[in-house]
Amino acid sequence: AEPSGIACDHYNRYEEDIRLLAEAGLNAYRFSIEWARIEPEEGQFDAAEVEHYRKVIACCKAHGVEPVVTLLHFTSPRWLIAKGGWEAESTISYFKRYVSYVMEQLGDELHYVCTINEANMGLQLAAISKRFRLMAEQAAKTAAAAGKSAEGTVQVGMNFQKMMENMKYAAAENAGVFGDPQPKIFVSERTPEGDLLVMRAH
Structure with a gap:
């Protein structure tokens, strides 16, 4: 938008x-x-x-x-x-x-x-991303059980319903651009092998 x-x-x-x-x-x-x-x-x-x-x-x-x-x-x-x-x-x-x-x-x-720049950023962002994804999923489950929307139910300023929808849109866009709904960009959640790869590239 x-x-x-x-x-x-x-x-x-x-x-x-x-x-x-x-x-x-x-x-x-x-x-x-x-x-x-x-x-x-x-x-x-x-x-x-x-x-x-x-x-x-x-x-x-x-x-x-x-x-x-x-x-x-x-x-x-x-x-x-x-x-x-x-x-x-x-x-x-x-x-x-x-x-x-x-x-x-x-x-x-x-x-x-x-x-x-900040070769360790993938580790940090992966942890943050995982935490917010779990929070969003829990908010959606709680809201669904109560027959409500997850919007605004967890934390002020965090629209988890919209975040979940945007994750679907992002996956569709990524699939179109990269041929993969979850491309391995520099700040993706890395595997241990991916972290070693970054160190070796450095």
């Missing part, structure tokens, strides 16, 4: 934003390089996108700001997720290929590079 659209449009307004942060007295800026922009299709790299990030790095330096790059901040290319995402062994070699390409192109211009 409320698409995010271009949000604050930093992609196009980075020069203004970097100038503002420099004027605010900041001397470093950590930003992410978007893997899906760099490698939109498997094995196909977009040189124009590399140049975009080269300009962001140059803009930082022109304003006396140290660019600090993060190579993965939760999002991944659609093609990667469709191939099993962050539970597939092949992701390690795909990530290595992407990282190698970016570093060959931009590494000489950087002093600080982070491989993966």
Whole structure:
């Protein structure tokens, strides 16, 4: 109902934003390089996108700001997720290929590079997701037994009935986009093997 659209449009307004942060007295800026922009299709790299990030790095330096790059901040290319995402062994070699390409192109211009933002986030989000899912399911069961809606029955501000409906919509959308109703994105509930895979990719 409320698409995010271009949000604050930093992609196009980075020069203004970097100038503002420099004027605010900041001397470093950590930003992410978007893997899906760099490698939109498997094995196909977009040189124009590399140049975009080269300009962001140059803009930082022109304003006396140290660019600090993060190579993965939760999002991944659609093609990667469709191939099993962050539970597939092949992701390690795909990530290595992407990282190698970016570093060959931009590494000489950087002093600080982070491989993966909060690599342990999958564990934390999985625990939160599981807790809320259990709460939503319990609320729905309790409401059904009483012949009522689960909306607003557990906690102020939490519409569990709507959450359950949205989970069904999300599964249908995921199946259409990725061929899997529960794709293994970076912040999915991981298996122990998936957690080891992330560490190995890092």
